[in-house]
Amino acid sequence: MSKVRVLAGTRKGAFILTSDGKRKNWEVSGPHFAGWEIYHLKGSPVNPDRLYASQCSGWFGQVIQRSEDGGQSWAPVGNKFAYDGVPGTHQWYDGTAHPWEFKRVWHLEPSLTDSETVYAGIEDAALFRSADGGGTWEELSGLREHGTGPKWQPGAGGMCLHTIILDRADPGRMYIAISAAGAFRSDDGGKSWKPINKGLVSNFMPDPTAEVGHCVHHIAMHPARPGVLFMQKHWDVMRSDDAGENWNEVSGNLPTDFGFVIDVHAHEPETLYVVPIKSDSEHFPPDGKLRVYRSRTGGNEWEPLTRGLPQSNCYVNVLRDAMAVDSLDECGVYFGTTGGQVYASADGGDNWAPIVRDLPAVLSVEVQTLA
Protein backbone atom coordinates (compact mmCIF):
# COMPACT_ATOMS: atom_id res chain seq x y z
CA MET A 1 0.00 0.00 0.00
CA SER A 2 1.43 3.37 -0.94
CA LYS A 3 1.96 6.07 1.63
CA VAL A 4 2.49 9.78 1.44
CA ARG A 5 4.57 11.89 3.77
CA VAL A 6 4.05 15.64 3.76
CA LEU A 7 6.89 17.76 5.14
CA ALA A 8 5.75 21.17 6.38
CA GLY A 9 8.19 23.86 7.46
CA THR A 10 6.70 26.60 9.61
CA ARG A 11 7.68 29.71 11.54
CA LYS A 12 7.86 27.69 14.74
CA GLY A 13 8.96 24.20 13.80
CA ALA A 14 8.58 21.32 11.37
CA PHE A 15 5.61 19.00 11.06
CA ILE A 16 5.42 15.64 9.32
CA LEU A 17 2.01 14.52 8.11
CA THR A 18 1.53 10.93 6.97
CA SER A 19 -1.31 9.03 5.38
CA ASP A 20 -1.99 5.98 3.30
CA GLY A 21 -2.76 6.22 -0.40
CA LYS A 22 -6.34 7.23 0.24
CA ARG A 23 -5.10 10.45 1.84
CA LYS A 24 -8.13 10.82 4.07
CA ASN A 25 -6.79 10.07 7.54
CA TRP A 26 -3.59 11.76 8.61
CA GLU A 27 -1.14 11.41 11.45
CA VAL A 28 0.61 14.57 12.52
CA SER A 29 4.09 14.49 14.03
CA GLY A 30 5.68 17.60 15.47
CA PRO A 31 6.65 20.21 16.19
CA HIS A 32 10.18 19.14 15.43
CA PHE A 33 12.74 21.86 16.34
CA ALA A 34 9.99 23.69 18.23
CA GLY A 35 10.37 27.43 18.24
CA TRP A 36 12.78 27.59 15.29
CA GLU A 37 11.95 28.75 11.80
CA ILE A 38 12.03 25.82 9.41
CA TYR A 39 12.34 27.29 5.94
CA HIS A 40 12.40 23.98 4.11
CA LEU A 41 12.54 20.20 4.48
CA LYS A 42 13.05 17.72 1.68
CA GLY A 43 13.74 14.02 1.30
CA SER A 44 16.28 12.31 -0.89
CA PRO A 45 14.72 10.69 -3.97
CA VAL A 46 17.41 8.01 -3.71
CA ASN A 47 16.85 7.25 -0.02
CA PRO A 48 13.43 8.62 0.99
CA ASP A 49 14.04 8.12 4.70
CA ARG A 50 16.93 10.57 4.50
CA LEU A 51 15.49 14.02 5.09
CA TYR A 52 17.19 17.38 5.27
CA ALA A 53 15.84 20.41 7.14
CA SER A 54 16.87 24.05 7.22
CA GLN A 55 16.46 25.29 10.78
CA CYS A 56 17.19 28.93 11.57
CA SER A 57 16.72 31.67 14.10
CA GLY A 58 17.40 35.37 14.36
CA TRP A 59 19.24 34.64 17.59
CA PHE A 60 21.25 31.55 16.78
CA GLY A 61 21.67 31.57 13.01
CA GLN A 62 21.55 28.54 10.75
CA VAL A 63 21.44 24.83 11.59
CA ILE A 64 21.03 22.00 9.09
CA GLN A 65 19.41 18.83 10.40
CA ARG A 66 19.39 15.38 8.81
CA SER A 67 17.18 12.40 9.52
CA GLU A 68 17.86 8.80 8.49
CA ASP A 69 14.47 7.44 9.55
CA GLY A 70 11.90 9.57 7.80
CA GLY A 71 11.88 12.30 10.41
CA GLN A 72 11.52 10.27 13.60
CA SER A 73 14.94 11.37 14.79
CA TRP A 74 17.33 14.07 13.65
CA ALA A 75 20.96 15.06 14.01
CA PRO A 76 22.60 18.37 13.18
CA VAL A 77 25.10 18.32 10.31
CA GLY A 78 27.27 21.06 8.84
CA ASN A 79 26.10 24.66 8.96
CA LYS A 80 29.13 26.53 7.64
CA PHE A 81 28.19 28.39 4.48
CA ALA A 82 31.27 30.43 3.63
CA TYR A 83 31.27 32.25 0.32
CA ASP A 84 34.10 31.36 -2.02
CA GLY A 85 36.76 34.08 -1.84
CA VAL A 86 35.88 37.71 -1.20
CA PRO A 87 32.21 37.88 -2.14
CA GLY A 88 32.01 41.52 -3.22
CA THR A 89 28.77 43.47 -3.33
CA HIS A 90 25.24 43.40 -4.70
CA GLN A 91 22.67 46.20 -4.83
CA TRP A 92 20.95 47.19 -1.62
CA TYR A 93 17.33 48.39 -1.47
CA ASP A 94 18.45 52.00 -1.99
CA GLY A 95 20.64 51.10 -4.96
CA THR A 96 23.94 51.34 -3.08
CA ALA A 97 26.50 48.55 -3.11
CA HIS A 98 26.08 46.14 -0.20
CA PRO A 99 28.40 43.31 0.83
CA TRP A 100 27.22 39.74 0.42
CA GLU A 101 26.31 38.32 3.87
CA PHE A 102 25.06 34.85 4.69
CA LYS A 103 21.66 34.95 6.41
CA ARG A 104 19.85 31.63 6.00
CA VAL A 105 19.15 28.59 3.83
CA TRP A 106 15.86 28.91 1.97
CA HIS A 107 15.80 25.68 0.02
CA LEU A 108 17.48 22.26 0.15
CA GLU A 109 17.45 20.12 -2.98
CA PRO A 110 18.77 16.56 -2.61
CA SER A 111 20.41 15.03 -5.67
CA LEU A 112 18.28 12.81 -7.90
CA THR A 113 21.01 10.18 -8.10
CA ASP A 114 23.26 10.34 -5.03
CA SER A 115 21.89 10.41 -1.49
CA GLU A 116 25.08 12.05 -0.21
CA THR A 117 24.76 15.08 -2.49
CA VAL A 118 22.45 17.94 -1.63
CA TYR A 119 22.22 21.53 -2.85
CA ALA A 120 21.33 24.57 -0.75
CA GLY A 121 19.96 27.89 -1.94
CA ILE A 122 20.83 30.64 0.48
CA GLU A 123 20.28 34.32 1.31
CA ASP A 124 22.26 36.42 0.30
CA ALA A 125 21.81 34.58 -2.94
CA ALA A 126 24.27 31.79 -3.67
CA LEU A 127 24.22 28.09 -4.40
CA PHE A 128 26.06 25.57 -2.23
CA ARG A 129 26.62 21.85 -2.62
CA SER A 130 27.44 19.17 -0.11
CA ALA A 131 28.83 15.83 -1.25
CA ASP A 132 28.88 14.29 2.23
CA GLY A 133 25.27 14.38 3.32
CA GLY A 134 25.35 17.94 4.56
CA GLY A 135 28.53 17.61 6.60
CA THR A 136 30.45 20.23 4.65
CA TRP A 137 29.32 22.80 2.09
CA GLU A 138 31.07 24.33 -0.89
CA GLU A 139 29.82 27.27 -2.89
CA LEU A 140 29.22 26.81 -6.62
CA SER A 141 30.54 30.29 -7.06
CA GLY A 142 30.26 30.36 -10.83
CA LEU A 143 26.68 31.53 -10.30
CA ARG A 144 27.41 34.50 -8.05
CA GLU A 145 30.51 35.41 -10.04
CA HIS A 146 29.26 34.98 -13.61
CA GLY A 147 29.03 38.75 -14.06
CA THR A 148 25.60 40.12 -13.19
CA GLY A 149 25.86 39.61 -9.41
CA PRO A 150 26.59 43.26 -8.59
CA LYS A 151 23.19 44.15 -10.15
CA TRP A 152 21.15 41.69 -8.07
CA GLN A 153 18.98 43.19 -5.36
CA PRO A 154 16.87 41.85 -2.50
CA GLY A 155 13.14 41.47 -2.74
CA ALA A 156 11.05 42.35 0.30
CA GLY A 157 11.83 38.94 1.78
CA GLY A 158 15.55 39.24 1.23
CA MET A 159 17.89 38.32 -1.62
CA CYS A 160 17.15 34.62 -1.58
CA LEU A 161 17.96 31.75 -3.87
CA HIS A 162 14.70 29.87 -3.40
CA THR A 163 14.31 27.50 -6.38
CA ILE A 164 16.66 24.70 -7.44
CA ILE A 165 15.55 22.35 -10.22
CA LEU A 166 17.60 19.34 -11.26
CA ASP A 167 17.12 17.56 -14.57
CA ARG A 168 17.00 13.77 -14.45
CA ALA A 169 17.54 13.51 -18.20
CA ASP A 170 20.62 15.72 -18.20
CA PRO A 171 22.66 15.57 -14.98
CA GLY A 172 24.64 18.64 -16.02
CA ARG A 173 21.61 20.86 -16.29
CA MET A 174 20.28 22.89 -13.35
CA TYR A 175 17.94 25.82 -13.01
CA ILE A 176 17.81 28.23 -10.08
CA ALA A 177 15.85 31.38 -9.31
CA ILE A 178 16.60 34.38 -7.14
CA SER A 179 14.46 37.20 -5.79
CA ALA A 180 15.13 39.73 -7.20
CA ALA A 181 17.62 38.74 -9.86
CA GLY A 182 15.78 36.24 -12.02
CA ALA A 183 16.27 32.75 -13.37
CA PHE A 184 19.61 31.18 -14.29
CA ARG A 185 20.69 27.95 -15.96
CA SER A 186 23.79 25.82 -15.83
CA ASP A 187 24.56 23.13 -18.40
CA ASP A 188 27.74 21.89 -16.75
CA GLY A 189 26.70 20.79 -13.29
CA GLY A 190 26.77 24.23 -11.73
CA LYS A 191 30.22 25.40 -12.83
CA SER A 192 29.04 28.12 -15.20
CA TRP A 193 25.73 29.96 -15.40
CA LYS A 194 23.76 32.26 -17.64
CA PRO A 195 20.71 34.43 -16.95
CA ILE A 196 17.56 33.12 -18.66
CA ASN A 197 15.16 36.03 -18.37
CA LYS A 198 14.35 36.97 -21.97
CA GLY A 199 10.64 37.73 -22.24
CA LEU A 200 10.18 38.71 -18.60
CA VAL A 201 8.80 42.21 -18.08
CA SER A 202 9.05 43.85 -14.65
CA ASN A 203 7.66 47.36 -14.59
CA PHE A 204 9.27 48.21 -11.26
CA MET A 205 12.68 48.24 -12.95
CA PRO A 206 14.18 51.20 -14.84
CA ASP A 207 14.55 48.87 -17.81
CA PRO A 208 11.57 46.48 -17.52
CA THR A 209 13.21 43.91 -19.81
CA ALA A 210 16.72 44.02 -18.31
CA GLU A 211 18.83 40.88 -18.31
CA VAL A 212 18.57 40.58 -14.49
CA GLY A 213 16.63 42.19 -11.65
CA HIS A 214 13.34 40.30 -12.06
CA CYS A 215 11.53 39.13 -8.96
CA VAL A 216 10.92 35.49 -9.80
CA HIS A 217 8.83 33.87 -7.08
CA HIS A 218 8.97 30.23 -8.11
CA ILE A 219 9.62 27.90 -11.06
CA ALA A 220 8.23 24.42 -11.68
CA MET A 221 9.16 21.74 -14.20
CA HIS A 222 7.63 18.36 -15.00
CA PRO A 223 10.36 15.69 -14.79
CA ALA A 224 9.31 14.19 -18.13
CA ARG A 225 9.42 17.57 -19.92
CA PRO A 226 12.72 19.05 -18.80
CA GLY A 227 12.83 21.83 -21.36
CA VAL A 228 9.44 23.21 -20.33
CA LEU A 229 9.40 25.60 -17.38
CA PHE A 230 6.57 27.40 -15.66
CA MET A 231 7.18 30.51 -13.58
CA GLN A 232 5.16 32.52 -11.10
CA LYS A 233 6.82 35.91 -11.26
CA HIS A 234 6.07 38.75 -8.86
CA TRP A 235 3.41 39.65 -11.39
CA ASP A 236 2.77 37.37 -14.40
CA VAL A 237 2.65 33.62 -14.88
CA MET A 238 5.19 32.66 -17.54
CA ARG A 239 6.11 29.65 -19.64
CA SER A 240 9.26 28.64 -21.48
CA ASP A 241 9.44 25.82 -24.02
CA ASP A 242 13.16 26.12 -24.66
CA ALA A 243 14.82 25.63 -21.27
CA GLY A 244 14.39 29.25 -20.31
CA GLU A 245 15.85 30.85 -23.44
CA ASN A 246 12.52 32.64 -24.04
CA TRP A 247 9.51 33.21 -21.83
CA ASN A 248 5.90 33.90 -22.77
CA GLU A 249 3.14 35.09 -20.51
CA VAL A 250 0.36 32.54 -19.84
CA SER A 251 -1.59 34.42 -17.17
CA GLY A 252 -4.67 34.33 -19.42
CA ASN A 253 -7.92 34.62 -17.49
CA LEU A 254 -6.49 34.53 -13.95
CA PRO A 255 -8.23 37.04 -11.66
CA THR A 256 -4.78 38.38 -10.74
CA ASP A 257 -1.43 37.14 -11.94
CA PHE A 258 0.40 38.01 -8.73
CA GLY A 259 1.23 35.04 -6.53
CA PHE A 260 4.00 32.90 -5.16
CA VAL A 261 3.49 29.18 -5.83
CA ILE A 262 3.29 27.24 -9.07
CA ASP A 263 3.38 23.50 -9.61
CA VAL A 264 2.76 20.86 -12.28
CA HIS A 265 0.53 17.76 -12.09
CA ALA A 266 2.58 14.59 -11.60
CA HIS A 267 1.16 12.80 -14.68
CA GLU A 268 -0.14 15.61 -16.89
CA PRO A 269 2.71 17.91 -17.91
CA GLU A 270 0.31 20.55 -19.23
CA THR A 271 -1.74 20.74 -16.01
CA LEU A 272 -0.60 23.58 -13.76
CA TYR A 273 -1.63 24.97 -10.40
CA VAL A 274 -1.27 28.50 -9.01
CA VAL A 275 -2.84 30.39 -6.12
CA PRO A 276 -3.60 33.96 -7.24
CA ILE A 277 -2.92 36.61 -4.62
CA LYS A 278 -4.53 40.03 -4.90
CA SER A 279 -1.42 42.19 -5.24
CA ASP A 280 2.03 42.96 -3.93
CA SER A 281 0.41 45.52 -1.64
CA GLU A 282 -2.23 43.13 -0.30
CA HIS A 283 -0.81 39.67 0.19
CA PHE A 284 -4.10 37.78 0.43
CA PRO A 285 -6.51 36.11 -1.97
CA PRO A 286 -8.88 38.31 -3.99
CA ASP A 287 -12.33 38.83 -2.39
CA GLY A 288 -11.35 36.78 0.67
CA LYS A 289 -11.77 33.57 -1.37
CA LEU A 290 -9.00 31.00 -1.30
CA ARG A 291 -8.92 29.56 -4.81
CA VAL A 292 -6.40 27.34 -6.50
CA TYR A 293 -6.45 27.88 -10.25
CA ARG A 294 -5.77 24.96 -12.56
CA SER A 295 -4.87 25.09 -16.21
CA ARG A 296 -5.10 21.90 -18.25
CA THR A 297 -3.67 23.63 -21.29
CA GLY A 298 -0.24 24.64 -20.06
CA GLY A 299 -1.48 28.11 -19.15
CA ASN A 300 -3.74 30.86 -20.51
CA GLU A 301 -6.99 29.02 -19.73
CA TRP A 302 -7.54 28.67 -16.00
CA GLU A 303 -10.37 27.33 -13.85
CA PRO A 304 -10.93 28.08 -10.17
CA LEU A 305 -10.87 25.15 -7.75
CA THR A 306 -12.90 26.02 -4.68
CA ARG A 307 -14.54 22.86 -3.32
CA GLY A 308 -13.44 22.51 0.30
CA LEU A 309 -11.53 25.80 0.40
CA PRO A 310 -12.82 28.84 2.34
CA GLN A 311 -14.81 31.13 0.07
CA SER A 312 -15.33 34.03 2.45
CA ASN A 313 -13.25 36.01 4.91
CA CYS A 314 -10.01 34.23 4.04
CA TYR A 315 -6.93 36.47 4.13
CA VAL A 316 -4.00 34.06 4.23
CA ASN A 317 -1.06 33.92 1.86
CA VAL A 318 0.59 30.90 0.24
CA LEU A 319 4.36 31.32 0.16
CA ARG A 320 6.63 30.35 -2.70
CA ASP A 321 7.81 26.92 -1.55
CA ALA A 322 4.48 25.90 0.01
CA MET A 323 2.92 23.79 -2.75
CA ALA A 324 3.77 20.24 -3.83
CA VAL A 325 2.28 17.28 -5.68
CA ASP A 326 2.50 13.56 -4.96
CA SER A 327 2.90 10.92 -7.67
CA LEU A 328 0.10 8.50 -6.81
CA ASP A 329 -2.10 7.41 -9.71
CA GLU A 330 -4.61 10.09 -8.84
CA CYS A 331 -2.27 13.00 -8.29
CA GLY A 332 -2.44 14.65 -4.87
CA VAL A 333 -1.89 18.38 -4.55
CA TYR A 334 -0.90 20.07 -1.29
CA PHE A 335 -0.35 23.63 -0.11
CA GLY A 336 0.20 25.44 3.17
CA THR A 337 -0.88 28.90 4.23
CA THR A 338 0.40 31.66 6.45
CA GLY A 339 -2.69 30.95 8.58
CA GLY A 340 -1.31 27.53 9.47
CA GLN A 341 -3.51 25.31 7.34
CA VAL A 342 -2.17 22.55 5.12
CA TYR A 343 -4.74 21.68 2.46
CA ALA A 344 -4.71 18.48 0.45
CA SER A 345 -6.55 17.30 -2.61
CA ALA A 346 -6.42 13.61 -3.47
CA ASP A 347 -8.05 14.11 -6.88
CA GLY A 348 -5.89 16.57 -8.76
CA GLY A 349 -7.51 19.63 -7.21
CA ASP A 350 -11.22 18.94 -7.61
CA ASN A 351 -11.83 18.55 -3.87
CA TRP A 352 -9.83 19.93 -0.96
CA ALA A 353 -9.71 19.35 2.78
CA PRO A 354 -7.37 20.63 5.47
CA ILE A 355 -4.98 18.07 6.92
CA VAL A 356 -4.29 20.48 9.78
CA ARG A 357 -5.77 23.91 10.49
CA ASP A 358 -3.79 25.59 13.21
CA LEU A 359 -0.07 25.23 12.65
CA PRO A 360 2.26 28.24 12.81
CA ALA A 361 2.55 30.09 9.49
CA VAL A 362 3.59 27.57 6.85
CA LEU A 363 6.79 28.42 4.97
CA SER A 364 7.19 25.30 2.84
CA VAL A 365 5.46 22.08 1.85
CA GLU A 366 7.04 19.05 0.23
CA VAL A 367 5.54 15.61 -0.28
CA GLN A 368 7.07 12.16 -0.64
CA THR A 369 5.26 9.26 -2.27
CA LEU A 370 6.43 6.09 -0.53
CA ALA A 371 6.05 2.50 -1.63
Add this chain to the structure above:
Amino acid sequence: MIRVVMPYHLRNLARVGDEALVDVAEPVTVRRVLDALEARYPMLEGTIRDHVTHQRRPFLRFFACEEDLSHESPDAALPAAVASGKEPLLIIGAIAGG
Protein backbone atom coordinates in the same frame (compact mmCIF):
# COMPACT_ATOMS: atom_id res chain seq x y z
CA MET B 1 35.55 22.75 35.01
CA ILE B 2 33.99 25.84 33.51
CA ARG B 3 30.21 26.04 33.83
CA VAL B 4 28.32 27.50 30.87
CA VAL B 5 24.64 28.34 30.96
CA MET B 6 23.05 28.63 27.51
CA PRO B 7 19.65 29.69 26.20
CA TYR B 8 16.92 27.04 26.02
CA HIS B 9 17.25 26.45 22.27
CA LEU B 10 21.01 25.94 22.42
CA ARG B 11 20.69 23.56 25.37
CA ASN B 12 18.23 21.54 23.28
CA LEU B 13 20.47 21.65 20.23
CA ALA B 14 23.49 20.41 22.21
CA ARG B 15 21.34 18.06 24.29
CA VAL B 16 22.71 19.28 27.59
CA GLY B 17 20.97 20.00 30.87
CA ASP B 18 20.94 23.27 32.76
CA GLU B 19 24.69 23.72 32.38
CA ALA B 20 27.41 22.55 30.03
CA LEU B 21 30.78 21.76 31.60
CA VAL B 22 34.03 22.22 29.69
CA ASP B 23 37.69 21.94 30.57
CA VAL B 24 39.64 25.10 29.77
CA ALA B 25 43.29 25.66 30.57
CA GLU B 26 44.42 28.99 32.07
CA PRO B 27 43.99 31.76 31.15
CA VAL B 28 40.23 31.31 30.95
CA THR B 29 38.78 33.68 28.36
CA VAL B 30 35.53 33.86 26.41
CA ARG B 31 37.34 32.74 23.28
CA ARG B 32 38.84 29.70 24.98
CA VAL B 33 35.57 28.76 26.64
CA LEU B 34 33.76 28.96 23.31
CA ASP B 35 36.53 27.02 21.57
CA ALA B 36 36.14 24.25 24.16
CA LEU B 37 32.35 24.39 24.03
CA GLU B 38 32.31 24.07 20.24
CA ALA B 39 34.89 21.28 20.31
CA ARG B 40 32.72 19.26 22.68
CA TYR B 41 29.43 20.24 21.03
CA PRO B 42 30.17 20.85 17.33
CA MET B 43 26.50 21.55 16.60
CA LEU B 44 26.97 24.85 18.43
CA GLU B 45 29.47 26.14 15.87
CA GLY B 46 28.02 29.21 14.20
CA THR B 47 25.16 29.57 16.69
CA ILE B 48 26.93 31.73 19.30
CA ARG B 49 29.56 33.39 17.12
CA ASP B 50 30.12 33.64 13.41
CA HIS B 51 31.93 30.68 11.84
CA VAL B 52 34.46 32.83 10.04
CA THR B 53 34.84 36.12 11.93
CA HIS B 54 34.13 34.69 15.41
CA GLN B 55 32.05 37.81 16.09
CA ARG B 56 29.39 37.27 18.76
CA ARG B 57 25.95 36.94 17.20
CA PRO B 58 24.12 40.23 17.69
CA PHE B 59 21.20 38.89 19.75
CA LEU B 60 23.44 37.15 22.29
CA ARG B 61 25.30 38.56 25.29
CA PHE B 62 27.86 37.17 27.74
CA PHE B 63 27.25 37.77 31.47
CA ALA B 64 29.16 36.58 34.53
CA CYS B 65 29.33 37.60 38.16
CA GLU B 66 26.64 40.24 37.63
CA GLU B 67 28.70 41.91 34.89
CA ASP B 68 27.97 42.28 31.17
CA LEU B 69 31.15 41.07 29.48
CA SER B 70 29.77 41.19 25.93
CA HIS B 71 31.92 44.09 24.85
CA GLU B 72 35.10 42.95 26.52
CA SER B 73 37.85 41.48 24.37
CA PRO B 74 37.26 37.76 23.82
CA ASP B 75 40.84 37.33 25.01
CA ALA B 76 40.31 39.10 28.33
CA ALA B 77 40.56 36.88 31.38
CA LEU B 78 37.16 35.94 32.82
CA PRO B 79 36.53 36.56 36.54
CA ALA B 80 38.29 34.18 38.90
CA ALA B 81 34.95 32.86 40.11
CA VAL B 82 34.19 31.65 36.55
CA ALA B 83 37.67 30.18 36.10
CA SER B 84 37.31 28.27 39.38
CA GLY B 85 33.86 26.97 38.53
CA LYS B 86 32.17 28.83 41.37
CA GLU B 87 30.11 30.95 38.99
CA PRO B 88 28.90 30.13 35.45
CA LEU B 89 29.45 32.03 32.24
CA LEU B 90 25.97 33.00 31.09
CA ILE B 91 25.17 33.13 27.38
CA ILE B 92 21.97 35.13 27.19
CA GLY B 93 19.57 35.45 24.26
CA ALA B 94 17.84 38.79 23.71
CA ILE B 95 14.31 38.96 25.07
CA ALA B 96 12.80 39.89 21.73
CA GLY B 97 10.80 38.54 18.83
CA GLY B 98 7.46 36.82 18.45
